[in-house]
Amino acid sequence: METPIIPLVTEEQKQAEETWRKSIPAQVFLNYFFAINYHIQQGDDALGGLQHLPFFRAHQAELVEADEQAIAKLLHACWSTEYALRATAELGDEDYLRNALHWTFPQAYHTIMAGLQAFLYTAGVRSNNPSLIRREVGRLVVRNAYPRPVSFYAAGTYGDFSIHRLPLAGYKAGLHIAGKEIDAQAQIGQFLRTTRKMKAQWTRQQVQANPNTALRSQKTGKVLDKWTASHWQQITWRLGYTTVFDLLGRLQISQTSREIERYVEAEIDFKLFHQSLLNIVSYLNGIHETYVAKAMGLERYQKMVAELPKHLQHSFVEERLHSRIEPILLDQEPTMRVAA
Numbered sequence: 001m002e003t004p005i006i007p008l009v010t011e012e013q014k015q016a017e018e019t020w021r022k023s024i025p026a027q028v029f030l031n032y033f034f035a036i037n038y039h040i041q042q043g044d045d046a047l048g049g050l051q052h053l054p055f056f057r058a059h060q061a062e063l064v065e066a067d068e069q070a071i072a073k074l075l076h077a078c079w080s081t082e083y084a085l086r087a088t089a090e091l092g093d094e095d096y097l098r099n100a101l102h103w104t105f106p107q108a109y110h111t112i113m114a115g116l117q118a119f120l121y122t123a124g125v126r127s128n129n130p131s132l133i134r135r136e137v138g139r140l141v142v143r144n145a146y147p148r149p150v151s152f153y154a155a156g157t158y159g160d161f162s163i164h165r166l167p168l169a170g171y172k173a174g175l176h177i178a179g180k181e182i183d184a185q186a187q188i189g190q191f192l193r194t195t196r197k198m199k200a201q202w203t204r205q206q207v208q209a210n211p212n213t214a215l216r217s218q219k220t221g222k223v224l225d226k227w228t229a230s231h232w233q234q235i236t237w238r239l240g241y242t243t244v245f246d247l248l249g250r251l252q253i254s255q256t257s258r259e260i261e262r263y264v265e266a267e268i269d270f271k272l273f274h275q276s277l278l279n280i281v282s283y284l285n286g287i288h289e290t291y292v293a294k295a296m297g298l299e300r301y302q303k304m305v306a307e308l309p310k311h312l313q314h315s316f317v318e319e320r321l322h323s324r325i326e327p328i329l330l331d332q333e334p335t336m337r338v339a340a
Contacts, residue, residue, distance in 0.1 A: 026266030027175065029250075030273045035178045035187035036150075036244065037276040040283050042181050043149035050290060051328045055145040061122040062293040068076075070126075071118050071292060072304055078288075079308070079317050080280055081107050086316065089274045097270040101263050105251040108277045112248055115288035122295035134249070138241035146287065154192040154242040158200040158232035163189050177272075180296035188247075195250060196242040203238050248280075282316070290325045298329045 022190070050056055062195065085107040088100050097104075116137060120126070125136045141153050142164075152165040163169040168182045169189025178184040204227065208214045213316065214223045215231055293301035305321050 023266035023268055024175070026263040026268050029263065030268050030276070031175070031177060032191040032247070033185050033276045033280065034272065035184040036247065037279045038178045038184040039181070039188060040149040040280065042184070043147075044283075050147045050287060051331070053144055053147070055140075055143060056291070056294070059122070059291055059294055061124075062082070063122070063296060067121070067303075068300065071121050071296070074114050074118040074121065075289070075292065075304075076309070076312075078111050078118065078285060079312050079315075081111035081114065082285060083311060083315065085111060085281065086101045086278065087272075089278055092274075094270055097274055098186070098264055098273075101270075102260060104274060104277065108281055109248055110250040111281055112245070112284050115285045116245070119288040119291045121217060123291055134245060135240045137245050138208075138243050142241055150244045150287075152188065152192070152244070152286065154196045157229070157236040158197065159229060161193050161196055163192055166192075191247055192242055195246050196206075196239065199239055199242065199246065200232065200235070203235055204232075207235055207238070244284075251277075282320070286320050286324050290328055291322060293321075293325045294329060298326065301325070 003137060051185060061067075085104055088107075089097070092100055113133070117128075117133065120133065120136060123136075123140070125133070127133065138153065141151055144151060144273055148165070152163070152169075154161050154163050156162045166185045166189055168185035169192070171182055171186040171189075173186040173190040174183060174185070206224055211223075215227075215234065216223055289301075296304075302321065305317055308315075
């Protein structure tokens with residue numbers, strides 16, 4: 001009788017390896033958002049020092065009643081979306097959270113964008129145009145309107161990107177959850193570079209698809225297929241700055257796309273993913289709410305919160321008002337760190 005050959009790798013091991021391989025894109029995505037949250041938590045010294053920023057101290061606006069109504073409408077949209085995001089995280093087990101990605105990804109994005117629009121409204125930027133909003137908030141990040149933990153950004157032309165305010169961003173990013181600040185900054189740096197690269201490629205596609213803007217060969221006059229570094233430099237101005245808000249824009253994944261299914265089918269820690277998203281949402285919404293409260297005046301903001309719809313009464317909105325906004329505007333020490 002022949003001696004049976006025992007395979008070195010079993011079918012179960014092959015299946016496990018295949019599952020792990022398929023999960024890598026989703027794991028990397030989780031790593032990125034966990035890293036942003038980790039970096040926020042590590043740098044959250046007195047709420048990141050918002051009250052010490054010259055831009056914040058100088059922020060003011062002349063708002064009439066119609067303006068306040070417009071701001072309230074934006075904040076209600078922001079808070080109702082955050083309410084829905086929190087309800088999903090609180091009610092869901094692992095399987096539920098896995099399938100909830102279809103709506104929690106866009107919810108996290110839209111709650112932050114609505115809060116951002118409320119802040120921009122007080123800064124004189126009153127538009128629904130996503131490109132204009134991204135450009136304006138990019139400028140504000142560079143001008144130090146945001147606390148240190150989210151003031152990082154990428155600039156530069158394709159193939160020559162530079163990362164700012166993340167001194168450890170040049171290190172190689174690993175495939176594991178960040179356990180140290182060097183890991184978090186390396187992963188955020190990689191996220192900034194890949195996002196800016198995608199943005200540059202998309203911009204090139206848009207420019208070249210338009211006969212009026214397309215770059216052409218000086219010899220033949222035909223639309224260029226191959227680009228050199230100098231060609232990329234000609235569209236760099238269109239990119240603006242790449243900030244945390246562009247990274248959050250990556251959450252806008254179509255429900256019908258194959259990409260979202262890759263995340264749903266992956267074997268990752270979905271509870272950790274949702275907790276990271278919630279912490280980022282709470283932190284950024286708190287910043288924007290504080291700017292709005294300063295522009296409106298604390299008393300008027302408190303009145304708006306007191307008159308919220310029933311589902312938002314005595315909720316995270318009021319908690320952030322008491323623990324973060326009031327202490328800053330009354331020049332007291334904030335009573336707690338970032339809360340989910």
